[in-house]
Amino acid sequence: MTDDSAKLELTFSQFLEVTNIATGTYAPVAGFMGSADLESVVSDMRLTDGSPFPIPIVLQTKKELADRFAGRDSIELVFAGKTVAQLSISEIFDVNLIEIARAVFGTDSFDHPGVRFMAGDPSRNVMIAGIPKQVVTRQSGFGPWDMTPAESRAYIAEMGWRTVAGFQTRNVPHRAHEYLQRTALEVCDGLLIHPLVGWKKKGDFTPEAVLAGYQALISNYYPANRVKLALLLAPMRYAGPREALLHAIIRRNYGCTHFIVGRDHAGVGDFYGKYDAHALADRFRGELGIEILKLAGPFYCPACDGIATEKTCKHVHENPDSVDHIAGTAMRQMLSAGGKPQPHLMRQEVLDALKNVDLFVTGEDQ
Known part of the structure; x- marks a missing residue:
């Protein structure tokens, strides 16, 4: 008994x-x-x-x-x-x-x-x-995308990547995400796209939507030998700068040498400043075992005719209202209202992949 x-x-x-x-x-x-x-x-x-x-x-x-x-x-x-x-x-x-x-x-x-x-x-x-x-192996239902740190490190070694950038997200991919990912690919051998699909707040994207969106983006636009998609099954804390550090430590454990920290990383609402996570990362510089890529938040600038940031575009400083800011919150709001983001905001292939999946978390059960 x-x-x-x-x-x-x-x-x-x-x-x-x-x-x-x-x-x-x-x-x-x-x-x-x-x-x-x-x-x-x-x-x-x-x-x-x-x-x-x-x-x-x-x-x-x-x-x-x-x-x-x-x-x-x-x-x-x-x-x-x-x-x-x-x-x-x-x-x-x-x-x-x-x-x-x-x-x-x-x-x-x-x-x-x-x-x-x-x-x-x-x-x-x-x-x-x-x-x-005596922990049992979890059966998450996500198959090969649910990788352990050891499995990720083995994959990186197999690919021969000496430098790897980790990318954290809880959203389906939009063009600002793509800009950050391509920037990291310019400086690293490989990219680990590592969406978090554990507990999230009501209204966030479902794991199925995130996975479908990234499969579409990667298969259509990224070189297969330089990008790996895996899922991080963990609760989202929305702790802003502190969580940015946690995300960096996790990706170090997964074998990454670099980690992307962008605008309002792991933030929610107006609780944190746009680049508070950059400042906290500076406090721990050299201690995390991973290099932080502090990247500015991208937007679409009609005058530049492309994705840019405040570091590369003069128009956002002259007329802030002239650019389209691209953020997960705005994409969620647009999609939940039945809208369709324009191609300069989200790839058509990503939108097509989302047609047959439930898009949003409906509760906050732990």
């Missing part, structure tokens, strides 16, 4: 975090953080050993559940009715979720999706620290 008091049922996002820890996606983090590492990450964006790490990797639960585990050395982690790992417990402690959210996201407003994700249920304020062991 199994002991249900020694089992913790995981949400989908928590299950992804277990597998990401096990595969080294968050290295050097090897387990759910204890109180000392959590405090250090929240206050200084470093682990207690000094390694840069900007976002808490924690296992949240409710007090009445955590109380069942008092005195135990390990528990079973269960997802969808099946045991997916054993967690060797090192510490159980409670926290102030609002204080952590305020430090990590720069706000405690529940208008911020990351704050809602972390602190929306105040009863989930107990953290269980420890290392997951």
Whole structure:
């Protein structure tokens, strides 16, 4: 007879975090953080050993559940009715979720999706620290696109790429994305296009839409021997500059030597400045094990007759309203209203690929 008091049922996002820890996606983090590492990450964006790490990797639960585990050395982690790992417990402690959210996201407003994700249920304020062991291989349904860091590094070695740029996105590709990707291909041997398809806020693009859009872009426009599409199955935090650093660390673990940080990386609404992530990356220059490509946000300039940035176009400075700013938010709004972005904003092949898939996330279940 199994002991249900020694089992913790995981949400989908928590299950992804277990597998990401096990595969080294968050290295050097090897387990759910204890109180000392959590405090250090929240206050200084470093682990207690000094390694840069900007976002808490924690296992949240409710007090009445955590109380069942008092005195135990390990528990079973269960997802969808099946045991997916054993967690060797090192510490159980409670926290102030609002204080952590305020430090990590720069706000405690529940208008911020990351704050809602972390602190929306105040009863989930107990953290269980420890290392997951005997982790089962996840079956995500995304087949060869769901690559582990080791699989990605092996692919890069097989291709003979000495320099590789990583590209993070949660959106279907538009022409500004393409501009950034082509810029990176000018300076690197290869490009890892690595969309995040874990938990996202309501109204964001679905994993199926992102995958379909990128398959269309890559197959029609990019050299096959220089671009790799893989998916990052992890929760989106919308933590702006801090999350930009996390995304860089993850892509380092996936074998990238460079990482693209553009305009308002991992931002949401007006919570962060346009280039706050560039400034934070400068603070950690030389410590991340990966070079940050700080690129300006592209737009379409009719006078230049092409995609440009504030670094390459004079017209945006003379008349800011003369250019078409290209952003994921604008593309989502246009598509959700039944509109069709013009070819200078989004490729027709991408639009065609989106016709037969559900485009938008309809809820925020974790």
